[in-house]
Amino acid sequence: MLIILAFIILFHLASAILLFVATIHNAWWVVSHTGHEVIYADLWYSCNSTCYPVVNIYLQAVQAAIILATILCCVSFFVFMLQLFSIKQGERFIFTAIIQLLASLCVMTSASIYTAQHENFHAASLKSGSYGSSYIVAWVSFPMTLISGLMYLVLRKRK
Amino acid sequence: MLRVLALASVVLLGIAPQASQAITVYTSWERHALVGSDIRLSCTFFSWRSISEDVSFTWRYRPDGSKDSISIAHFAGGEAYTDNKGVFKDRVEFVGNPKRRDGSILIKNLDFSDNGTFTCDAKNPPDIVGRPSSVRLLVFENLPIQAGVITGAIIGVVLGLLVLIVVIYYLMRFLVARRVFSLSVRSVPRLWGLSLGQRIKAAAVK
Numbered sequence: 473m474l475i476i477l478a479f480i481i482l483f484h485l486a487s488a489i490l491l492f493v494a495t496i497h498n499a500w501w502v503v504s505h506t507g508h509e510v511i512y513a514d515l516w517y518s519c520n521s522t523c524y525p526v527v528n529i530y531l532q533a534v535q536a537a538i539i540l541a542t543i544l545c546c547v548s549f550f551v552f553m554l555q556l557f558s559i560k561q562g563e564r565f566i567f568t569a570i571i572q573l574l575a576s577l578c579v580m581t582s583a584s585i586y587t588a589q590h591e592n593f594h595a596a597s598l599k600s601g602s603y604g605s606s607y608i609v610a611w612v613s614f615p616m617t618l619i620s621g622l623m624y625l626v627l628r629k630r631k
Numbered sequence: 632m633l634r635v636l637a638l639a640s641v642v643l644l645g646i647a648p649q650a651s652q653a654i655t656v657y658t659s660w661e662r663h664a665l666v667g668s669d670i671r672l673s674c675t676f677f678s679w680r681s682i683s684e685d686v687s688f689t690w691r692y693r694p695d696g697s698k699d700s701i702s703i704a705h706f707a708g709g710e711a712y713t714d715n716k717g718v719f720k721d722r723v724e725f726v727g728n729p730k731r732r733d734g735s736i737l738i739k740n741l742d743f744s745d746n747g748t749f750t751c752d753a754k755n756p757p758d759i760v761g762r763p764s765s766v767r768l769l770v771f772e773n774l775p776i777q778a779g780v781i782t783g784a785i786i787g788v789v790l791g792l793l794v795l796i797v798v799i800y801y802l803m804r805f806l807v808a809r810r811v812f813s814l815s816v817r818s819v820p821r822l823w824g825l826s827l828g829q830r831i832k833a834a835a836v837k
Contacts, residue, residue, distance in 0.1 A: 525778035525779070526778055527775050527776055527777070527778050529776065529781055532776075532778075532779070532780075532781040532782045532785075533781065533782075533785060535779075535782045536781070536782040536783075536784075536785035536786050536789075537785070539782070539786055540785075540786055540789055540790070543786075543790070574793075
């Protein structure tokens, strides 16, 4: 059963790393005109000739939701380690599962708000762009955290 | 050892008079305001000496992009003088209380051309050595939401709610356990009371 444990831990860590990348890398929106440099915008600052921090309300909500998802994913990892040594045999990791599912909900909220409102986030010069790598990573981490949370719900402690 | 002590005391005596005679001026770093509103720019100072009769405040204004600064307000000898010729004519008022180290000014009816740096210089004779302090004024049409305020608020509220829920859950579990414990403790003294009464009866009969 050590293999299952290792697999679950690696899966959880992988989803945490993806969440960190989606939060920190400032590339939810990419603008690449021919002849100019590639401009990365969104989530923390957008640059034209100078870089300005983001002040749109919805974008700040997106920031908050993805930061919350990252925090909850890390907290659920610590709680899993705690529960691994504290709960009795045959019990499920309920607390860990709840926190991980909350993290999954937050990622989904964040990516959904961004998708719905992305037209209002950019000045006219940045409108003709496409979704960037961080956006894709954020969407990928949603099913990963969901599956991870469901696995904790199903898993029982064995020695 | 004696040499080190002598050297240290000489150095301290050399530095101390200068430290006690420097005046430090404090203003805000940056102020935001709406077009058409009034704003109070505060200026205070710290001085080792007591406030003298000749305390003076001077306010200068340097527009954004310009290198020259003009004087817009001056307080000296108990009298306040404000701009009566330039851009701030009739718009500046000295509202500070120099006896309480406050040399603030009030600027009325702001406009976009008032964007710039305001410098306050305070002197408290004989304490005159000091650097003036500047405050940057930004005039907006609508006040923008600062980046990160809403983000921090949402994160704080949600995390606070989660912590509250966890604490309440564990508190309920603890309280339920305690209620079971206190019920069993209450039933015991009755048994004690009965045996005590029986004992007293037995003693009275005897």
